[in-house]
Amino acid sequence: MEKWHDAQTITFWLVIACSVMFLLVFTIIRVAYVGFKRIVQAGIDESNMKLDHQKKLLETSILAQEKERVRIAADLHDALIGKLITIQLKHQLAKDPEEIDDMLQESISEARRISHDLSPPLIEHKSLGELIETVTDPWQKSIRIAFHQDIRQEDTVTPMIKIHFLRIVQELITNIYKHAQADQIDIHLRCTPKWITLLIRDNGRGFDPEAIKKGLGMYNIELRMQHIGGTYRIKPARSKGVSSILALESKTESVL
Secondary structure, eight states, rough: GGGGGGGHHHHHHHHHHHHHHHHHHHHHHHHHHHHHHHHHHHHHHHHHHHHHHHHHHHHHHHHHHHHHHHHHHHIIIIIIIIIHHHOOOOOOOOHHHHHHHHHHHHHHHHHHHHHHHHSOOOTTTHHHHHHHHHHHGGGGSSSEEEEEESSSOTTOOOOOHHHHHHHHHHHHHIIIIIIOSSEEEEEEEEOOSSEEEEEEEESOOOOOOOTTTOOOHHHHHHHHHHHOOEEEEEEEEEESSSSEEEETTTTTTOOO
């Protein structure tokens, strides 16, 4: 009998073959398990990151509301109540009526400004472009602002969208004026049947988006865009400065 017909030889090679098959199957199962575990862990990590981010946005919303309350309270106390007390004292001392009238007019103007900050008047009847102009006009004394519009359709711009875009414009202009050392801001608004986009670009010193730490203002902007279903992106300009881009699908319905 030839050697390969020997029972021991056949058994030996069968054991070798089974061992190889076992190792191969074990390796495949092991690799699949490790890969599946990594995918599951990546999903868990991503979910945790999203949860942490949502918590941060919620904290930002609460802080932003509290900050706004403090600002309004300060405006009422310093700008309005102080003037009214002065008027009262002057009236008790029988001061010049014309001076009192002037101070009353100033108080009315301050009250109107605070009311405007809380809710812009006629927001349902004014276009988004007109409302942005009312926000940018007072800044023209401090920084040059060029506002450009490309309005092809604006029927889908709801009052809620207008409010959020206005607050974001106010936040960005304030940040640019305080921190960017810029002397020029360009604002481009475009409304089409499909998209509402707003580009705000300055010529300031700029920053590295990867290195900057998000502050309350940045989270507040992101929260507002998330609330109306839009996106917000910030990037350095080609030469200097920063560009902020807001984009919202025109058919997106905002949540009240």
